[in-house]
Amino acid sequence: MFALNRKTKGEALFDIINNILMLCICFITLYPIWYVLVNAFNNGNDAMQGGIYWWPRMFTLENFKAVFESPGIMQSMWITVAKTLIGVVAHVFFTAMVAYAFSRRNLIGGRFYMILGTITMFFGGGLIPSFLLIRDLHLLENFMVYIIPVLFSFFDLIIFMTFFREIPDGLEEAARIDGANDWSIFLRVVLPVSMPVIATIALFHGVYQWNDYFTGMIYINNESLQPIQTYLYRVVAQSSSSQMMVAVQGSAATKTVTSQSIKLATMVVTTLPIVFVYPFLQRYFVKGMMIGSIKG
Amino acid sequence: MENKKVAGAQPALAPLTSPNFETGSGKRSSLWKRLVAQRHLQIMALLGVVWMIIFNYIPMYGIIIAFKEFNIVKSISEAPWVGLTHFREFLDDDNLVNVIRNTLGISLIKLFIGFPLPIIFALFLNEIRNVRFKKSIQTISYLPHFLSWVVLGGILATWLADVGIINNILLALHLIDQPISYLAEPSYFWTIVISSDIWKELGWSAIIYLAAISGVSPEMYEAATIDGAGRFQKMFYVTLPSIKSTIGILFILAVSGVLNSNFDQILVLRNSLNDSASNVIDYYVYYTGILNGRFSYSTAVGLLKSVIAMVLLVIANQVSKKINDTSLF
Numbered sequence: 075m076f077a078l079n080r081k082t083k084g085e086a087l088f089d090i091i092n093n094i095l096m097l098c099i100c101f102i103t104l105y106p107i108w109y110v111l112v113n114a115f116n117n118g119n120d121a122m123q124g125g126i127y128w129w130p131r132m133f134t135l136e137n138f139k140a141v142f143e144s145p146g147i148m149q150s151m152w153i154t155v156a157k158t159l160i161g162v163v164a165h166v167f168f169t170a171m172v173a174y175a176f177s178r179r180n181l182i183g184g185r186f187y188m189i190l191g192t193i194t195m196f197f198g199g200g201l202i203p204s205f206l207l208i209r210d211l212h213l214l215e216n217f218m219v220y221i222i223p224v225l226f227s228f229f230d231l232i233i234f235m236t237f238f239r240e241i242p243d244g245l246e247e248a249a250r251i252d253g254a255n256d257w258s259i260f261l262r263v264v265l266p267v268s269m270p271v272i273a274t275i276a277l278f279h280g281v282y283q284w285n286d287y288f289t290g291m292i293y294i295n296n297e298s299l300q301p302i303q304t305y306l307y308r309v310v311a312q313s314s315s316s317q318m319m320v321a322v323q324g325s326a327a328t329k330t331v332t333s334q335s336i337k338l339a340t341m342v343v344t345t346l347p348i349v350f351v352y353p354f355l356q357r358y359f360v361k362g363m364m365i366g367s368i369k370g
Numbered sequence: 371m372e373n374k375k376v377a378g379a380q381p382a383l384a385p386l387t388s389p390n391f392e393t394g395s396g397k398r399s400s401l402w403k404r405l406v407a408q409r410h411l412q413i414m415a416l417l418g419v420v421w422m423i424i425f426n427y428i429p430m431y432g433i434i435i436a437f438k439e440f441n442i443v444k445s446i447s448e449a450p451w452v453g454l455t456h457f458r459e460f461l462d463d464d465n466l467v468n469v470i471r472n473t474l475g476i477s478l479i480k481l482f483i484g485f486p487l488p489i490i491f492a493l494f495l496n497e498i499r500n501v502r503f504k505k506s507i508q509t510i511s512y513l514p515h516f517l518s519w520v521v522l523g524g525i526l527a528t529w530l531a532d533v534g535i536i537n538n539i540l541l542a543l544h545l546i547d548q549p550i551s552y553l554a555e556p557s558y559f560w561t562i563v564i565s566s567d568i569w570k571e572l573g574w575s576a577i578i579y580l581a582a583i584s585g586v587s588p589e590m591y592e593a594a595t596i597d598g599a600g601r602f603q604k605m606f607y608v609t610l611p612s613i614k615s616t617i618g619i620l621f622i623l624a625v626s627g628v629l630n631s632n633f634d635q636i637l638v639l640r641n642s643l644n645d646s647a648s649n650v651i652d653y654y655v656y657y658t659g660i661l662n663g664r665f666s667y668s669t670a671v672g673l674l675k676s677v678i679a680m681v682l683l684v685i686a687n688q689v690s691k692k693i694n695d696t697s698l699f
Binding site: 084085088089092093095096099100102103104106107109110113122123124125127168171172174175176178180181182183184187190191193194196197198199200201202203204205206207211223225226228231255256257260281284285286287288292303306307310311334337338341344345348349352353356359 | 401404405408410411412414415417418419421422424425426427428429430431432433435446491494495497498499503506507509510511512513514515516517518519520521523524525527528529533534535538569572573577600601602626633634637638641652655656659660665668669672673675676680683
């Protein structure tokens with residue numbers, strides 16, 4: 075036993091190299107984010123000189139102040155918070171509800187419903203037919219375009235279903251004897267014991283909602299309804315291309331650098347909430363992903 | 371005693387009160403009875419089905435505008451049929467070769483580099499002995515998955531700018547004389563797209579393999595150790611074969627999605643200067659359809675893509691069935 079556990083020279087070398095490799099990966103992963111962070115906390119004009127790698131050279135909160143004082147950015151932030159919160163609650167509840175019905179083995183038509191859903195995972199109408207549908211449903215320039223078209227996901231349904239089927243039948247039977255109907259079983263028995271899978275789906279959909287800029291870009295023109303990512307997209311795409319045009323012509327303007335530092339601060343503000351949430355949900359989603367992907 | 375009598379009387383009464391009376395056949399009546407009993411469940415299920423019909427099946431019907439001359443002010447059914455005109459137009463289009471080359475080029479390189487890397491990462495991460503260190507690496511490696519492509523586009527623009535860190539380092543090392551505008555050069559576009567995608571998703575994609583690896587029986591490793599297997603040998607002869615089926619399924623899914631060259635990412639990183647390397651099918655559909663209003667033409671291009679993706683899915687599925695005995699269908 076002792077001999078088996080003792081490391082040989084080769085083993086020790088392997089461990090050292092492997093640890094160094096992993097540290098390198100961590101560095102490569104974190105450093106680009108850190109670089110943005112320190113530059114966001116640095117004076118914009120000074121940052122233009124470059125050379126800020128580890129720590130702000132001229133520390134300032136001005137960039138963040140500018141972000142929080144800009145009414146346009148804050149409005150977009152609120153839209154993002156609203157669409158994420160409402161979207162997650164609606165998506166989780168609706169998808170779980172359908173999944174609960176689909177997961178009952180005695181459901182009449184259950185097989186047919188599953189075939190109907192499976193087809194949607196592989197076929198789709200594509201961009202233009204979907205656009206026309208959204209237009210015909212009067213969801214253009216409407217906040218609900220962030221919620222209703224993504225209310226349901228068949229992929230998420232499978233994750234829910236797999237989990238629901240593992241809930242012991244006894245729980246449900248006991249409730250039924252007490253006179254509960256399917257609604258109250260779903261709400262009062264199934265949902266409360268399904269927190270791991272709810273957390274998983276909530277995280278997935280929350281990340282989608284928080285990061286999605288395309289919906290806001292093609293269905294919304296009204297700036298007061300535009301999420302922060304769409305706002306940022308317009309800033310990033312516009313200013314970077316104009317900056318590049320300038321670069322190509324061989325001149326640099328001081329003004330763009332200030333807009334650059336505001337851009338960095340906006341990126342930090344946009345990213346922080348989701349970065350704070352995920353470590354809390356981490357223990358759930360590994361399990362949830364396993365359930366969904368293997369049997370999907 | 372009393373109970374027994376009542377129970378005995380029921381069968382005689384049942385035919386009179388059951389819906390059997392109205393619907394006729396006994397089989398149908400029992401189906402009806404079961405439907406009524408599960409009416410709550412049926413309502414829940416049907417809400418989902420109605421949603422799918424509206425948001426999945428109506429757009430599928432909308433595909434027929436690829437074969438019509440669709441006009442925005444008229445309805446789909448009013449538009450005249452034009453057959454394969456729009457498909458032919460795409461095949462004659464000057465953009466065709468470029469768009470196909472970019473789509474396939476980016477996607478295939480992503481598939482052949484981006485698919486195995488998370489497996490390798492998971493294998494090596496699994497060999498880390500210190501549990502806390504392992505957990506920290508995992509947490510750090512997921513982090514970029516939670517950044518949006520917009521933010522990542524901003525980060526990349528910062529890094530690759532003329533006064534950005536990449537140019538600064540290369541200038542300091544005298545590898546280049548002049549700063550390079552990477553995002554304005556088509557020749558760098560694919561490298562940027564592929565490496566940033568790997569950076570963003572490496573840790574996230576590895577989760578599923580790590581989960582599969584954690585299910586491998588420790589006895590297998592003990593047996594291998596007794597047989598004198600080293601670390602690499604255990605990785606190749608124990609761990610890898612044990613997660614074979616997971617790899618197979620994920621590979622099928624990766625192949626079927628191969629033409630989805632990550633639209634979000636392309637849209638953020640592309641610009642008019644790198645267009646010759648960044649114009650992929652998805653962007654071309656968006657550009658011709660949404661930006662230029664050529665709905666029918668754009669739908670036809672999108673449909674061609676879906677058909678090719680479908681064929682790839684079936685091929686990958688068959689191949690995986692043969693080699694690996696795992697398949698989606």
